[in-house]
Amino acid sequence: MHKFAVFGNPISHSISPLMHNLAIKELGLDAFYGRVLLETATDLKQKFLNLGLNGANITVPFKLEAYRISDELSEAAREIGSVNTLVRKNSKFYGYNTDAPGFYEAIREFGSLKRVLVLGAGGTTRAIGYILAKNGVKFDILNRSEKEPENFKCENFYTYENFKIQSYDLVVNSTSAGLKDDFLPAPAEILDAVFKEAKFAFDAIYGKITPFLDLASTHGVRTKDGREMLINQGALAFNLFYDNKFDKNLILSAMSRAIRL
Numbered sequence: 608m609h610k611f612a613v614f615g616n617p618i619s620h621s622i623s624p625l626m627h628n629l630a631i632k633e634l635g636l637d638a639f640y641g642r643v644l645l646e647t648a649t650d651l652k653q654k655f656l657n658l659g660l661n662g663a664n665i666t667v668p669f670k671l672e673a674y675r676i677s678d679e680l681s682e683a684a685r686e687i688g689s690v691n692t693l694v695r696k697n698s699k700f701y702g703y704n705t706d707a708p709g710f711y712e713a714i715r716e717f718g719s720l721k722r723v724l725v726l727g728a729g730g731t732t733r734a735i736g737y738i739l740a741k742n743g744v745k746f747d748i749l750n751r752s753e754k755e756p757e758n759f760k761c762e763n764f765y766t767y768e769n770f771k772i773q774s775y776d777l778v779v780n781s782t783s784a785g786l787k788d789d790f791l792p793a794p795a796e797i798l799d800a801v802f803k804e805a806k807f808a809f810d811a812i813y814g815k816i817t818p819f820l821d822l823a824s825t826h827g828v829r830t831k832d833g834r835e836m837l838i839n840q841g842a843l844a845f846n847l848f849y850d851n852k853f854d855k856n857l858i859l860s861a862m863s864r865a866i867r868l
């Protein structure tokens with residue numbers, strides 16, 4: 608029997624077990640996917656080994672520790688500096704980042720994008736920035752506080768104080784504003800001005816209409832939440848657990864249904 612789990616803190620809200628267990632059931636596999644609440648980042652490796660896991664997903668705040676314990680890193684994980692999927696093979700930890708391709712798949716339907724504005728400058732923005740840059744999409748970052756711009760591959764790194772209003776096809780909320788509160792991810796006057804020109808708004812948060820998506824809608828901007836990004840990153844991780852041997856659409860279909868349960 609194969610054993611998998613998601614590690615995080617908090618973790619009780621995670622729907623990854625639901626998604627992965629339904630995919631396991633529908634593909635007729637002998638496996639189980641659980642969730643592990645971790646108190647201390649440095650316990651990740653030993654806990655994984657003690658549980659005899661074959662693979663794991665890693666969520667906030669342990670993606671950096673997963674990166675540190677990986678013996679081999681995918682190109683994306685190395686460039687982004689964070690790992691959300693660990694696979695144990697031949698006594699080694701293989702680290703991957705499936706948030707980046709998961710995001711890119713989710714925005715594919717928007718077609719070709721000339722310029723993107725990404726709100727936030729945390730781990731998810733690093734993944735989003737990596738995949739936008741890799742696909743030749745130019746983007747700026749707007750964050751509430753200063754960060755080292757060279758970590759993000761962006762054209763311009765702005766804070767609210769020096770932001771210059773310009774035209775963007777897509778605006779992405781990659782902050783946690785709106786997740787457990789009703790905050791906008793940037794001042795309303797900036798978002799109002801940006802949405803006047805934008806075609807699309809994407810929120811990495813899923814399962815709710817955030818104040819960001821709500822404001823975008825009032826400007827007639829087409830909106831999308833992070834549900835498809837979540838399912839895509841999960842399906843890619845699942846297939847990495849099994850050496851990419853399954854049809855991705857079968858996994859996506861099971862995970863999409865799981866998320867509606």
Ligand code: NDP
Binds near residue numbers: 782
């Ligand atoms: P981090 O904690 O690494 O970064 C959070 C970012 O949000 C920081 O830039 C922070 O600014 C900013 N921020 C937090 N609160 C506010 C606020 N009230 N106003 C403005 N900016 C704020 O988080 P992650 O990058 O890991 O996650 C970001 C979001 O992406 C979360 O909501 C998470 O749920 C979602 N996510 C969704 C996924 C999916 O599959 N759909 C996958 C991964 C993440 P500062 O730098 O100033 O502190």
